[in-house]
Amino acid sequence: MKNDDTIPITVEFSGGLEMLFSNDRKHSLSMPAKDEDGTLSNIAYLVRYLCDSVMKDPRKDLFVLDGTVRPGILVLINEADWELEGEDKYEIKNGDNILFVSTLHGG
Amino acid sequence: MAPPPVLILESLRQQIASCESQLQDLRRQLAEAEHQQRAAQQHAHDRLRTSAPAPFGDPLTHDMRYGIHDDFRSEVFAALSQGEEEQAGEEEQRPPGRRWPLDAVEYRRYGRQLIMPEVGLQGQLRLKNAAVLIIGMGGLGCPAAAYLAGAGVGTIGLVDGDVVEESNLHRQILHSTARVGMTKVESAMVALNSLNPNVKLVSHTTRLSPETALSTMQPYDLVLDCTDNPASRYLISDTCVLLGKTLVSASALRTDGQLMVLNNPPMPPGSTSGGPCYRCVFPKPPPPESVVSCGDGGILGPVVGIMGVLQALEAIKVLTRNSNPSIPETPPDPPSLLIFSAYSSPMFRSIRLRTRKAKCAACSAQASVTPEALNSGSLDYVQFCGVINPVDALSPNERISVNNYAKIRLDVNPFTGTEPSKDSHILVDVREKVEFDLCNVEGSVNVPFSTVTSTRSSGPNGTSNGQQGNEEQSWVSELKSYPDKPIFVLCRRGNDSQITVKKMRELGLDLGGQRWIGDIKGGLNAWRDSVDPEFPEY
Ligand SMILES: [Zn+2]
Numbered sequence: 001m002k003n004d005d006t007i008p009i010t011v012e013f014s015g016g017l018e019m020l021f022s023n024d025r026k027h028s029l030s031m032p033a034k035d036e037d038g039t040l041s042n043i044a045y046l047v048r049y050l051c052d053s054v055m056k057d058p059r060k061d062l063f064v065l066d067g068t069v070r071p072g073i074l075v076l077i078n079e080a081d082w083e084l085e086g087e088d089k090y091e092i093k094n095g096d097n098i099l100f101v102s103t104l105h106g107g
Numbered sequence: 108m109a110p111p112p113v114l115i116l117e118s119l120r121q122q123i124a125s126c127e128s129q130l131q132d133l134r135r136q137l138a139e140a141e142h143q144q145r146a147a148q149q150h151a152h153d154r155l156r157t158s159a160p161a162p163f164g165d166p167l168t169h170d171m172r173y174g175i176h177d178d179f180r181s182e183v184f185a186a187l188s189q190g191e192e193e194q195a196g197e198e199e200q201r202p203p204g205r206r207w208p209l210d211a212v213e214y215r216r217y218g219r220q221l222i223m224p225e226v227g228l229q230g231q232l233r234l235k236n237a238a239v240l241i242i243g244m245g246g247l248g249c250p251a252a253a254y255l256a257g258a259g260v261g262t263i264g265l266v267d268g269d270v271v272e273e274s275n276l277h278r279q280i281l282h283s284t285a286r287v288g289m290t291k292v293e294s295a296m297v298a299l300n301s302l303n304p305n306v307k308l309v310s311h312t313t314r315l316s317p318e319t320a321l322s323t324m325q326p327y328d329l330v331l332d333c334t335d336n337p338a339s340r341y342l343i344s345d346t347c348v349l350l351g352k353t354l355v356s357a358s359a360l361r362t363d364g365q366l367m368v369l370n371n372p373p374m375p376p377g378s379t380s381g382g383p384c385y386r387c388v389f390p391k392p393p394p395p396e397s398v399v400s401c402g403d404g405g406i407l408g409p410v411v412g413i414m415g416v417l418q419a420l421e422a423i424k425v426l427t428r429n430s431n432p433s434i435p436e437t438p439p440d441p442p443s444l445l446i447f448s449a450y451s452s453p454m455f456r457s458i459r460l461r462t463r464k465a466k467c468a469a470c471s472a473q474a475s476v477t478p479e480a481l482n483s484g485s486l487d488y489v490q491f492c493g494v495i496n497p498v499d500a501l502s503p504n505e506r507i508s509v510n511n512y513a514k515i516r517l518d519v520n521p522f523t524g525t526e527p528s529k530d531s532h533i534l535v536d537v538r539e540k541v542e543f544d545l546c547n548v549e550g551s552v553n554v555p556f557s558t559v560t561s562t563r564s565s566g567p568n569g570t571s572n573g574q575q576g577n578e579e580q581s582w583v584s585e586l587k588s589y590p591d592k593p594i595f596v597l598c599r600r601g602n603d604s605q606i607t608v609k610k611m612r613e614l615g616l617d618l619g620g621q622r623w624i625g626d627i628k629g630g631l632n633a634w635r636d637s638v639d640p641e642f643p644e645y
Contacts, residue, residue, distance in 0.1 A: 014446060015363055016399060019557070025451060057561045062397050072337075072393025074444070076458050081388075081444075083461040099458070101446060103389060106360040106401040107247040107335040107411065 005033035007041065007094050011050065015102035017073065020057045027054065031092070043075065044068070044088035046098065063100075074101045117288070124286050131297045135304040208232060213305070217259050224434060230427035231259060237426050238262035240324055242315055242343055243333035244269075244291040246278040246401070246411035247357050247418060251331050253281060254419035256299045260426070262307045263299070264327055267291040268314035274645075278408035315339060317481050317488060320346040329425060331418050332356040335400065337392045338488040344369060344385030345476045345486075348376055348469045355421045356385065357414040360404050364414035364447035367460070368421050370470070371439045377472035379463055383442050386476075387464040395493040410449050417445070498602040500609055505625045509633045512595060532593045533586065537607045538631075546643045548597065548634070554582045556603045564613040583614055593623040601630035 011027045018025045035045040047069055051060055062070070068088060069075055075082040076099040077090055092098075207214070208228060213235075220226045226234075239260050241248045244267040255263055271282045271294050281298040282291065292310045299308055311323055315334075324330055324346050332343045332354060340356065347354040347370050354369040367388070374381030401411075429436045442460040469476040480486050515532070534551040536543055543553040562583065586594065594611065598604040604626035611617065617624050627634070635642040 014448060014451075015365070016360065016404070025448075058563055059560055061394070065394065070394060070397065071391035072389060072397060074388070074458075079456070080459040081461045083464075084459065101365075101444075101458075102397070103337075103393060104358040104360040104363060104365050105335060105337055105340065105398055106404065106406055107243055107245050107333050107358055107414075 006030035007033050007092055007096075009046075009092060009095065010097045011046075011054075012097065012099045014099065015104050017063065017100050017102045020055055020059065020063055021050075022056060029054070040091045042088060042092060043077070043082065043090050043098070046092060047088070069100070072103045074103070075099075076101065120285060120287060124289055127285060128293070128297050131300050135300050209235075213259065216303075216305075220258065224431055226423075226427055227431050229430040229432070233427050233430050234259050234423070235261045237329065238264065238327045239329045239331065239422055239426075240264040240266065240327040241331045241333055242266040242339070243335065244279070244281070244295045245275065245333060245335060246359065246406060246408070247415040248331070248333035249279045249281040249295065250412045250415035251333060251418040251422070252295060252299060253302060254416060255422060256303045256306045256308075258419070258423055259303065260306065260422075262309065262327075264309040264311060264323075265292045265295055266311040266313075266315055266323065267295075268312065274402075278406060278411050280412065315342060317342060317486050318484055321350065321478060321481060324350055324352065327352065329422055330354050331422060333415065333418065337398060337492040340385055341392065341491065342486075342488045345469045345481065347373070348384050348474075349476070349478050349481065351375060353382075353425055354385075355418045355425070357418045359406060359411035359414045359447075360399060360401060362407055362410055362449040364410055364417075366414055366417050366421070366445040366447070367442070368425065368440070369442075371425065371442070376470050376474045381463055381470060382439065383461060383463050384467065384470045386469045387462075387467045388444075388460060390464065390467070392492040395495045398492075407449060410447070413447060417447075498605045500605040501626060505608060506605075506628050507595065507625055508628050509637050512627050513638045532595055533589060535586075535594055535596045535607070537596060537598045537603050542599070542645075545645060548631075548639075548642075551597065554607075556598065556607065558582060559603075559607050559610055562610070562614065564610060583616065586611075586616055590618055590622060594625075596624070596626045597634075598626075598630045600632055601626065601628055604630060 008028070008030050011029055013021050013025055013027075021027065031041060031046060031049055033041055035041050035048075041049075047064060051064055055063065063073070064070060075087075077085045078097050079099075082088070082090060209217075209231065213231070214221065217226075217231055221228065221231055237260050239255055239262070241252050241255070241263060244252070244265055248265070248267070252263060252265065267290070269291050271279070271287050271289055271291055273284075273287055275282055275291075276284065276287075279291075281295040282289075283294070283298070286294040286297065290312050292312045296308050296310060299306065313319070315323060320342055324343075330343060330347050330352050332340060334340060334343065335358075340358075344354060344356070351370075351373045353371045353373045355366075356369055357364065357366045359365075367385075369382060369388075370384050371382035372380070425439075428439065442462065444458045444460050446456050446458060448454055448456075463470055465471055466473060468474055476486065530550075534548060536547055536551040536553050537556040537559055538553070539555045539557060540553055543551075543555075547553070562580070594616065596604040596607045596611070598607070608624050608626045611624050616622070629636075631642060632644075635644060
């Protein structure tokens with residue numbers, strides 16, 4: 001299985017999630033173009049990839065729960081709610097901007 | 108001279124606060140009386156001007172009678188009388204006996220927004236006739252209420268069950284030092300009254316509950332969610348859907364803020380043309396351990412202020428939308444989430460949100476949230492959102508009270524006669540460095556909790572991130588280099604310290620049980636209460 005191809009994307013974190021990712025709000029990544037099974041990378045794979053290869057904080061449960069992004073996190077693909085784009089099945093494209101926003105509750 | 112006892116200070120503050128509120132009330136009564144007097148004078152004056160016949164005094168009458176051709180005269184009279192008819196049409200909006208739709212004081216007070224086409228006379232009348240409910244009189248509610256009262260919203264309801272605390276004042280701009288201890292609603296009313304005595308304020312000095320939500324929110328046209336926890340956000344959104352009211356929701360923490368206008372337009376449940384509700388966007392609540400309060404995470408005053416001001420702005424936009432007949436009607440803005448981030452560039456970004464969710468529990472045709480369910484109390488929002496139980500991770504012999512720890516530090520051991528020594532043990536303070544730098548117990552060393560939690564406990568298996576591993580291990584190896592000294596762990600409230608003790612064991616710092624590691628119960632709060640009252644509270 002050859003997975004040399006990578007796609008450059010920008011991943012951003014907001015609402016406190018950046019604390020789980022080395023306190024960096026903006027990450028420029030080159031992620032594999034295909035997932036473990038050789039299918040084109042989608043958001044579900046990106047979330048796994050972020051957990052395994054980017055996130056150094058061991059508190060994974062503050063980011064994922066039951067294999068997907070935990071409740072209270074909005075996933076935004078190029079400035080639009082992922083619900084408008086096919087949720088975790090959205091296939092990632094060159095130059096995509098994926099923003100993870102944790103809801104805030106303070107007031 | 109000894110400083111006055113706290114009780115005296117407290118009593119003085121309360122007396123001053125009480126006098127201030129009396130004074131405010133008197134000022135308000137005076138303003139109303141003056142206003143009525145002016146209105147009466149104006150009315151009498153107007154009547155004089157319109158009714159007094161001046162056959163030769165009025166130049167127009169004179170010219171009409173003696174100097175103008177008959178045809179032209181009748182044309183002018185026709186034009187004049189048509190003008191009167193048109194005016195009579197508008198007259199219906201006016202309270203009887205008033206010449207203009209707004210009071211003279213209102214023209215003056217709201218002049219700067221009245222001349223804007225977005226508001227104008229009709230927009231101002233909409234604001235005047237509107238009732239807005241603001242839930243939460245904190246960092247969001249204070250600026251939101253100030254701007255809405257300033258803009259002349261006719262009725263403003265205020266909901267909050269808390270009292271003003273000193274730590275609120277850096278951001279909750281309606282409250283004041285003198286009113287610490289007063290209910291937030293009363294304190295806000297004092298400030299809002301003095302800002303604009305023409306606004307009718309309605310106080311609700313208890314926290315919103317499922318049983319009271321419908322009746323509390325029913326009389327209002329628009330609701331602002333200025334609360335600070337997930338349970339109230341779901342409750343308020345559900346109630347707004349059931350009552351068909353648009354909701355302006357905002358939140359803030361640290362340097363970030365978020366804003367949404369929900370249920371806009373406020374169509375009944377099952378209608379797909381209505382705007383999404385809070386549950387459409389967040390069907391499931393976040394895990395309670397991921398929810399951070401302003402008290403724990405911190406908040407910058409202007410950040411939450413900006414979000415509250417934006418709520419007032421959105422409220423004005425919703426209330427005055429399509430009020431200007433000369434501007435083409437527009438539909439409500441498509442649903443969006445505005446994200447504010449004070450230390451990002453750009454600071455604002457707007458995200459397109461989904462429409463109503465087909466299976467939403469609140470706003471879809473299959474909604475399970477009903478008025479009956481709400482009223483009966485069968486919807487438990489606190490349960491739904493979950494609660495964090497106080498951390499109870501350690502056995503009693505892994506813990507020590509602040510008093511016993513103080514003895515270890517300060518007293519001579521009565522049995523061995525050994526001198527007390529801070530050097531006999533290691534005191535680890537796991538608050539974040541910024542907090543540790545504010546104030547700390549002498550001799551303590553700082554290992555921030557974020558460093559503790561991000562240390563991998565399964566040994567050096569991280570090959571790809573060796574550098575990170577080394578960095579994080581340094582505090583572990585440092586502690587390992589003093590194997591004979593017991594470790595006491597301290598934090599702000601006594602929760603993180605327990606988790607740290609467990610983690611230290613996992614990392615092998617207890618040397619297989621040879622070294623005692625334990626937490627100081629209740630943390631620095633207990634330390635202040637029982638040992639060192641001068642230790643700063645923040
Ligand atoms: Zn909904």
